[in-house]
Amino acid sequence: MKAYHMSSIYRTRDDLRDCGTIPVENYETIAERLVITCKRHTDHRRRRKGGRAPQDLRTKYQESKAQKSYSKVLEDDPHIFIPFIIDISPRICESFDVSKFCETHIERQEIGFDEKTKSFLEETARRKGIDESLPFKKLMRFLFPLRTPRPITGAETQDHYAYYLAELTSIRNFFGDRIYEAVKTSATRIKENDLNPERTTTESVWTKIPRADNEDAIVHLDVGGAFELASDLFPQASQMVSSALSTHRFAPGSSALQADADLSEIPGALNEYDNAYFTLHGASDLAISSVFSQRVSTAIANSQLKYWEKQVLLLETTDCVTMKLWRSQPQHGVISLRIGFFMSTLMANSLYG
Incomplete structure (x- = not known):
């Protein structure tokens, strides 16, 4: 785990907190990495005769490693998840020590995203078919907590x-x-x-x-x-x-x-x-x-x-x-x-x- 990866994640976190929204240029990256996080990687389709191309296998391996890293960060601190997936690509996840990151990650701060961000995430999840997945629901629960008070009796x-x-x-x-x-x-x-x-x-x-x-x-x-x-x-x-x-x-x-x-x-x-x-x-x-x-x-x-x-x-x-x-x-x-x-x-x- 390189020090500049850590500083980049926190710099992105601070930028997002300052503006309260996700820049449009990050939409495609977030959509791609949300799918990696929330969709199962078990592939039930038949392989083509002769097997997959080496590049396909490489991509599949990177996505599998990325899913483990992204899921661990989401479990550890949902508020750092968006900055993390923006900066840490599936390729970087191959060599990134996510356990060490979670151990040393002590600056736990809420970002406070706006309604535009909420709409983008919900629409992306529906479009990609991950809106009912538990990881996505957990992310939304932490980023946009419902303010309705607990019912009394x-x-x-x-x-x-x-x-x-x-x-x-x-x-x-x-x-x-x-x-x-x-x-x-x-x-x-x-x-x-x-x-x-x-x-x-x-x-x-x-x-x-x-x-x-x-x-x-x-x-x-x-x-x-x-x-x-x-x-x-x-x-x-x-x-x-x-x-x-x-x-x-x-x-x-x-x-x-x-x-x-x-x-x-x-x-x-x-x-x-x-x-x-x-x-x-x-x-x-x-x-x-x-x-x-x-x-x-x-x-x-x-x-x-x-x-x-x-x-x-x-x-x-x-x-x-x-x-x-x-x-x-x-x-x-x-x-x-x-x-x-x-x-x-x-x-x-x-x-x-």
Whole structure:
């Protein structure tokens, strides 16, 4: 990686920030390199008899290397992506150390592009057939963030109706077998069973429905086997939790107090820390249907929060599912679901009769 490549990228970044738009003379270059970034390079077409010409193979190799470099820069800092693809051609990517660039790139600044640039990028993506690709959507989400505020709900305040004592059979019918089994082993349900084994209702599932129509409701599920559920719903966060707990569980001479101090510094998806539990955000969209029933998946998809997340292009994770995971053994937890108002009323009628 040459020093003049670095300085050229930052000079282009500064020029773009000063004018707030992409010069027309860069349009063709950006269009070509956006396609390289966003389109898959798997070629399903039959090769001509005799194979490709050496020049075709060379071009294909350069584009493959460029796609890896461009994708890594987009993942690392979307705001430097446009300056990067303007200055670093596929040919330069052959010898460019993109990993070193990402390590040394600390001047992370927003550019602030105008509507003309947004229109150019959207039109180019539609014309090239990459407007639905995840890399392009991510780029647009960062360059042109939607300013619509995150939807609020009375379920997060005191302005709601609260429902308790859910029927166990209805829990299975609405949430599915896996959640039903988890609820049966929750701390709350174990205590209820000890007091009255014949009891058919539980306080392990409680619901807050806002007084205002059409706002999202929130359902809380007290569950056992929480770490297994967390591993499916929050794979990245659960790996960090597991690693942290294992380190302190087996470290010689480590005390609970020392563990508390160190665990409080865990970054990333663990947005909150408490001596009693971890709070996990950003559940995997793909995992939701494997843990919850189709009715619950639909209720989540119909929430105002999920609709807003789609608007701001949060497409792979969702805060419609969060979890408090207890640190002590056995690891219990509380899953919170944010669901659409209409489905919440149907659910309440089923659970609380």
